[in-house]
Amino acid sequence: MTESAFIAVCDLDDLPIGRARAFRVMDTPVALVRTLERVHALHDVCSHADVPLSDGDIVGNTIECWMHGSAFDLTTGCPLTPPAVTPVPVYLTRITQVDDRAVVEVRLTSAAAPADPSSTSLATSRTAPEES
Numbered sequence: 863m864t865e866s867a868f869i870a871v872c873d874l875d876d877l878p879i880g881r882a883r884a885f886r887v888m889d890t891p892v893a894l895v896r897t898l899e900r901v902h903a904l905h906d907v908c909s910h911a912d913v914p915l916s917d918g919d920i921v922g923n924t925i926e927c928w929m930h931g932s933a934f935d936l937t938t939g940c941p942l943t944p945p946a947v948t949p950v951p952v953y954l955t956r957i958t959q960v961d962d963r964a965v966v967e968v969r970l971t972s973a974a975a976p977a978d979p980s981s982t983s984l985a986t987s988r989t990a991p992e993e994s
């Protein structure tokens with residue numbers, strides 16, 4: 863499996879709205895954050911120090927690092943408050959309908975690529991599973 867493929871991570875129902883959950887996707891730490899509108903995926907390591915962002919709080923469209931308080935934009939991964947100054951990678955997500963389950967999939971893309979907002983909308987991103 864390549865990093866360009868979407869990888870099933872969890873059921874949508876496993877993600878509480880407004881909280882982050884930690885996963886490992888092909889050995890990459892990924893924080894999934896479900897909001898009312900979509901599912902965000904960020905690299906689950908703060909760019910300021912080696913701590914998981916998934917232990918932070920969701921405030922609006924940001925996740926706040928629990929260690930020193932930098933707030934990272936969920937869509938772009940950019941830090942909006944110090945001390946962090948470097949963005950964290952964000953990853954593409956999509957929701958695939960598998961039987962009666964909505965499955966969250968993540969694609970590990972290049973570190974600097976922001977997620978495509980249109981690909982993760984809960985209202986528009988349900989797709990049929992690909993045949994293999």
Ligand code: FES
Nearest residue numbers: 908910911927930
């Ligand atoms: S470790 Fe995250 S802001 Fe310092």
